[in-house]
Amino acid sequence: MTPSPGRPTEAMPQFEMHATGVEGATEGTERMEVSMGPHHPSTHGVFRMDVELEGETITKLKPVFGYLHRNHEKIAESTSYLGSMPYTDRLDYFNSMTNNWAYALSVEKLAGIEVPERAEYIRVITAELTRLQNHVSLIGFLVQDMGALGTPLMYAFRERERILDLFESLSGARMMCNYMRFGGCRCDVSADWIKQAQSVVEAFPQFLDEFEALISENEVLMARSQHVGILKPELAIDAGVAGPVLRATGVNYDLRKVDGYGIYDRFQFRVPLGDHGDVYDRYMIRVLEMRESVKILQQALAEIPNGDYVNPKAKLRGFRPPPGEAYGRIEAPKGELGFYLISDGSPKPYRYRVRPPSLINLTILEDMCLGQTIADAVIILGSIDIVLGEVDR
Amino acid sequence: MENEKAILPEVQQIADAINAAVKNAGVTVSINPSPAEQHSLLLFPTKARECAQWLKAESPWQLDYLSNVSGNDWPEDAITKQTPKQPVKDAGEEPMHPCLEAVYHLYSIRQSLGPIIIRMRTENRSDKVELPSLTPIWRSAELQEREIFDLYGIHFEGHPDLRRLLMWDEFEDHPMRRDYVEPDDYDYEPTPHGDVLKKSLTQQEGTV
Numbered sequence: 001m002t003p004s005p006g007r008p009t010e011a012m013p014q015f016e017m018h019a020t021g022v023e024g025a026t027e028g029t030e031r032m033e034v035s036m037g038p039h040h041p042s043t044h045g046v047f048r049m050d051v052e053l054e055g056e057t058i059t060k061l062k063p064v065f066g067y068l069h070r071n072h073e074k075i076a077e078s079t080s081y082l083g084s085m086p087y088t089d090r091l092d093y094f095n096s097m098t099n100n101w102a103y104a105l106s107v108e109k110l111a112g113i114e115v116p117e118r119a120e121y122i123r124v125i126t127a128e129l130t131r132l133q134n135h136v137s138l139i140g141f142l143v144q145d146m147g148a149l150g151t152p153l154m155y156a157f158r159e160r161e162r163i164l165d166l167f168e169s170l171s172g173a174r175m176m177c178n179y180m181r182f183g184g185c186r187c188d189v190s191a192d193w194i195k196q197a198q199s200v201v202e203a204f205p206q207f208l209d210e211f212e213a214l215i216s217e218n219e220v221l222m223a224r225s226q227h228v229g230i231l232k233p234e235l236a237i238d239a240g241v242a243g244p245v246l247r248a249t250g251v252n253y254d255l256r257k258v259d260g261y262g263i264y265d266r267f268q269f270r271v272p273l274g275d276h277g278d279v280y281d282r283y284m285i286r287v288l289e290m291r292e293s294v295k296i297l298q299q300a301l302a303e304i305p306n307g308d309y310v311n312p313k314a315k316l317r318g319f320r321p322p323p324g325e326a327y328g329r330i331e332a333p334k335g336e337l338g339f340y341l342i343s344d345g346s347p348k349p350y351r352y353r354v355r356p357p358s359l360i361n362l363t364i365l366e367d368m369c370l371g372q373t374i375a376d377a378v379i380i381l382g383s384i385d386i387v388l389g390e391v392d393r
Numbered sequence: 394m395e396n397e398k399a400i401l402p403e404v405q406q407i408a409d410a411i412n413a414a415v416k417n418a419g420v421t422v423s424i425n426p427s428p429a430e431q432h433s434l435l436l437f438p439t440k441a442r443e444c445a446q447w448l449k450a451e452s453p454w455q456l457d458y459l460s461n462v463s464g465n466d467w468p469e470d471a472i473t474k475q476t477p478k479q480p481v482k483d484a485g486e487e488p489m490h491p492c493l494e495a496v497y498h499l500y501s502i503r504q505s506l507g508p509i510i511i512r513m514r515t516e517n518r519s520d521k522v523e524l525p526s527l528t529p530i531w532r533s534a535e536l537q538e539r540e541i542f543d544l545y546g547i548h549f550e551g552h553p554d555l556r557r558l559l560m561w562d563e564f565e566d567h568p569m570r571r572d573y574v575e576p577d578d579y580d581y582e583p584t585p586h587g588d589v590l591k592k593s594l595t596q597q598e599g600t601v
Contacts, residue, residue, distance in 0.1 A: 066559040071544075071568055112428030237502055240459055240533025251502065253458075258505045324427020327461065327498050327508055340463045340496070343427065344471070355461040355498075363535050392559060 031059075034374070038067045042145055042378040045388030049365075049377070056373045061366045065359070068392035076352040081107055081319055082182070084352065089176040091354060092390040094134050097126040097167070098332040100180035105261060106328030106339035107182045111321035116308040119184035120263045124300045125197065126179065127330075128293040129167070132204065133160040134333035135244075135286040135293075136211075138385050142283060143215055145382040146224045152215060159207050162200050169193060182319065184310025194301055201297045208290060216287070225279035229368040229380035232277065239363045243335025244289060245384055248274035248281040255331035262330075266303075267296045282383040320347055334358055334385050354393060358386040404432040407509065410452065415443050423512060433496070433510035441513050442525045442551075448499065448509075449530055456499040456509055459531035464541035465494040466571050468518060491518050493547050497527065497534070515547060518570075526552035544569035 037048035046067035052060035072091065076084035088103045089096035101123055108115060115123075140156030164174040170193060171177040171186065179186050215221055231241070233249040246253055254271040256264040272288035274281030321343040329338035335357025342351035361384050369377045408420045411434070418440050423433045436444050448456045469491045492514040500507030515522045526549035528534045538549045539558040546567035549555055557564065566573060 066557075066561065069559040071559075073544075074569055109429040110427055235532075237457055238532045239535075240531065242460075253502050253505075322427055324425050324429060326427055326429035326431060327510070329460065336460060338461050338498070340461055340498070342465065350471070351463070351465055353461070353463040359536055360533060363532060 030055075036374075036377075037064075043381065044141070044386055045391075047381075047386070047388055047391065049381075051374065051377065053374060056375075058369050058372055058374060058377060061369045061377065063362055063365055066392055068388045070393070072393040073352050073354065077349055080347050081321070081349060082316065084349075085180070086176065086178040089178055090389055091356070091393065092332065092334060092337075092358065092387045093175060094137065094387055095130045095333050096175060096177045097130040097179060098330060098337065100177065101127055101262075102328065102330045102332065102337045103339050104180040104182055105330060106326055106341050107321065109328045110324065110326035110341050110343055111182070111319075113183040113314050114311055115183055115262075116311055117263070117305055118188075118307040119309050119311075121300050121304040122185050122189055122309060123180065123262055124264065124267075125189075125297060125304070126167070126170070126177075128297045128300070129163050129197070129200075131293045131333045132290055132297075133163040134385075135290050136160055138382075139211075139215075139283060139286060142279075142379065142382045143221060145379050146221060148215070148220075152211070155207075155211060155214075159204070162203075166193070166197055166200060169196070181310055181314070181316070183314030184308065186310075188309040189304075194304065197297075198301050201294055201301065204294050205291065208287065208294075212287060216284070221283075222280065224376075224379060225283060225383075227276070228279045228372060228376050229383065230276060230278050231364060231368055235364060235367060236277070240360045241335070241364060242357050242361065243331070243333070243385075244285045245282060245335065245361050247271065248285045249277035250274055255329060255336060259329070261328075264296075267299050269293075269295050279379055279383040318347070320345060325351075329355065332357060334387070334390075335361055354390075356390045356393060358384075358388075359391045362386060362391065404434065404509075407452075407454070408434055411444050411447065414447050414451070415440060418444050420444065431508060431510055433512050436511055436513050438513050438515070438524050441511075442527065442530065445497075445511070445527050445530050448511075454506065454509065455501045455503050456507070458500040458502045458507075459497060459527070459533040460500055460508065461496075461498040462527075462534050462537035462541065463496045463498075464545035464547060464569065465496060466518070466545060466569065467492050467494060468571050471571065490514075490516075492516065493518055493522055493545055495524055495538075495541060495547060497531075522546055523548045523550050525550055526555075528552050543567070546570065 032053045034051045034053055035048060036051055037043040038046040048064040050062040050064060051058055076087060085100060085103060088099040091099050136156045137160050140153035143152045167177055168174045170189060171179040231249050233251050236246050236249045237251060250273050252271060252273055257271055269292040272285050274285050323343055323345045325342040327338060327340045329336050337357055338355035340353040341349050344350040365381065368380050404422055408422050411420045412418050419437045421435045423435045425432050448454065467489060472489050472491060494512055494514045496510060496512045498508045498510055513524050515524055524547055526538055528538055529551060536558060538552055539556060541547050542549060542555055543557040543560050544567055
């Protein structure tokens with residue numbers, strides 16, 4: 001009986017350990033090009049990395065963008081100012097409240113609209129709740145990337161669901177909230193809602209303790225993430241990295257403190273800073289930031305005054321900002337989210353530009369991954385915290 | 394925001410300081426009439442990199458953080474329309490010419506001030522669309538300039554890796570320009586699949 005071609009038999013030679021005759025091959029290893037993505041569970045969406053490997057070590061990594069591109073900016077330029085408010089929800093679909101706020105803040109700068117005090121408090125409360133649910137689910141995804149399948153992510157999602165319930169009872173939608181308006185918010189919060197939010201916030205630190213007891217000093221997590229994907233502060237500043245990734249390198253730059261937008265200068269909270277700039281620091285920064293967010297929430301929920309939830313003078317229909325331009329930015333959970341707007345006096349923006357933190361944080365992905373193994377690239381990408389709806393826009 | 398207000402009357406001072414430090418810089422201030430009062434510095438493209446290097450490394454403002462890079466398109470009809478249609482009025486006597494524009498929003502982390510805005514304009518919108526890339530100075534511009542090259546068609550000279558970012562490589566137009574016309578049928582757009590399709594057809598017929 002003749003063996004079919006391609007099937008190994010006893011007569012066939014063993015596979016050689018050393019690839020010879022392959023172009024660019026060195027002793028013992030073979031250079032390989034791997035295309036990770038766009039449909040890879042660890043890329044958090046439709047994102048592709050063209051990776052060149054020497055054995056398991058990364059020698060080159062080029063991110064490829066655009067699979068989710070729908071030219072958000074062009075669409076926003078062809079509709080009214082308020083018309084693109086619901087569309088900003090879809091940028092970073094985890095954090096619709098902060099997207100709304102960044103856009104509303106820029107338009108308020110452009111048109112010179114005042115925001116009532118109660119609305120500022122509601123904005124801070126919703127933004128910090130958003131930060132809690134973003135960071136907690138990010139940690140769930142990160143430890144899932146490290147191999148802790150399921151359980152921590154489900155714990156995280158259980159907490160996230162409580163916050164999404166609050167958003168649902170406030171705005172009618174769990175994720176696509178479309179809640180902010182120019183000069184305030186769409187609807188008022190009730191006393192019941194504030195009580196409910198208080199109970200969620202009060203229970204949160206206990207959950208964090210429990211969560212941290214499970215994973216913070218876990219040996220596998222420490223082995224996988226410490227001294228992995230180190231980012232130097234000079235490079236981080238130069239490359240415009242923002243948010244927790246920047247602060248994990250030790251740079252004290254939190255827009256809530258620096259710009260003091262909204263009413264953040266009224267609250268007592270600290271800005272956690274990292275030391276090494278590795279993946280573990282980026283994990284730890286988020287845990288500490290959640291604890292600080294809880295502090296802000298406790299103060300804001302206790303102090304919220306009565307009054308207007310939207311500026312009564314702000315026009316909803318026929319809104320035409322005076323000609324000019326404005327750039328506004330806030331500290332979104334993923335970094336600095338900015339909107340650059342030019343008005344020509346018509347009801348549509350002449351120019352509408354989003355400064356996406358996820359995209360700009362990816363500038364240094366290759367620098368962090370070089371010399372690391374391919375398995376580390378997965379958690380480095382996870383620790384940057386990207387959402388492709390915002391990267392590709 | 395308080396920082397912003399403190400720095401804004403100083404925009405003219407910054408322009409004067411650049412003009413004193415960099416030879417023939419010719420920096421002018423572009424007035425922003427909106428309540429945001431974010432005025433900007435208009436740089437000559439040929440001198441822009443020198444000015445930017447000075448702003449980052451030697452100036453007293455230490456602008457080490459480039460936050461945002463945006464492209465703008467100013468076709469003929471957007472400029473000729475009378476105010477209030479005209480968005481940004483130039484301080485100089487010369488009216489704005491049809492051009493593509495790149496706007497950079499700079500901050501200083503060390504001194505926590507900003508934004509200081511610089512802008513550069515191309516000579517026209519068709520064949521002279523080159524601007525110097527500021528990526529060698531602030532790496533933050535790397536992906537953002539690629540995006541502007543992709544969507545607006547500004548060629549950034551000196552960019553280390555100027556490729557399309559969001560659209561596919563074979564795409565020929567620049568969709569964020571104001572006169573961009575959508576194709577009637579996207580099937581006629583060249584895509585990478587064309588070659589693959591041809592190859593698969595020939596393989597099916599057995600004529601490789």
